[in-house]
């Protein structure tokens with residue numbers, strides 16, 4: 176390839192103390208916890224919070240316009256952030272990659288090419304992935320860091336779940352946000368003194384978290400439309416990507432549900448085991464995956480059990496969610512969000528979130544197959560499914576997206592009966 180980059184700046188161990196690691200924004204709660212974990216380990220880091228049309232403009236300037244929209248946004252956010260910094264010689268960019276067959280595995284090279292074009296070719300880029308895509312990086316989280324990162328993901332998922340259950344029904348505006356922030360700070364403080372990662376401590380924290388949200392003053396007198404959000408992982412979670420979709424739905428008096436990151440983590444791990452079964456792939460990878468699956472599922476169980484003493488219906492076990500896609504989409508379909516996207520739609524409907532927004536980024540073939548492609552089949556199984564696919568791309572207008580969502584909400588409202596009870 177004539178434009179292949181053979182040499183690129185590396186993030187060396189000696190840079191840990193001098194360079195700030197810039198991280199693209201995505202999940203607010205999880206990111207705040209992960210940012211704190213890295214800082215506690217001696218890294219200087221910053222989750223980028225720059226948004227606005229300049230981000231898209233920068234993305235369009237330096238990335239080909241048929242690139243997946245999430246890549247365009249992430250690269251645009253980096254370059255826009257760099258354009259506004261006084262010192263760009265002491266920064267490192269960090270991106271996460273799944274390492275699968277999807278185009279996300281090429282984001283790293285797209286970003287490096289864009290940096291060269293924008294005049295920032297001297298900035299090192301670090302790829303955070305579980306597939307050994309980059310072996311020469313100075314970013315080497317310790318086992319202690321990894322345990323904290325996983326614990327942060329577990330707490331993040333539980334907080335996101337409880338927060339979304341409560342925020343549309345709170346009597347005193349801001350109560351749910353305040354409680355969520357309090358818990359984020361509490362967990363960060365525990366991590367600081369080496370606590371919060373052992374199973375017993377997690378059990379205690381998560382039970383208390385659920386009880387605290389259970390005690391919030393909520394007005395449960397009227398049922399609201401319950402809306403689930405699925406789609407490509409970045410567009411689903413990043414407010415920059417989905418034009419603040421969760422906030423918009425709450426402003427429209429709807430209850431929102433966004434499936435947690437655990438589903439994606441378990442899906443990615445489980446696929447290695449299934450690959451061995453159907454393609455005869457590496458036994459070693461399958462055995463490591465089995466160990467990881469067990470490791471994650473222990474924590475998943477804590478999360479689910481923590482809601483036992485509350486009014487909240489807990490999230491489902493991954494094994495149950497996985498089985499829901501059977502008969503709709505084969506488990507061998509695993510590019511991007513693959514069969515998980517289908518399974519999450521089925522799960523949401525089963526949990527009463529029959530109104531679903533499928534957030535589709537421009538240029539994303541896997542999501543068109545596993546999202547849009549299965550809608551007809553899902554609707555044939557669940558007649559009440561009210562699913563709408565919303566496209567996110569540089570030219571899509573927010574007004575157009577919101578109008579389509581309002582139409583979906585109007586159908587949802589028509590279906591609510593006066594004597595319907597709120598079930599959280």
Ligand code: SF4
Pocket residue numbers: 243244245277278279280407510511512536538539540541542
């Ligand atoms: S899942 Fe879709 S948007 Fe994400 S990298 Fe793959 S093709 Fe691109």
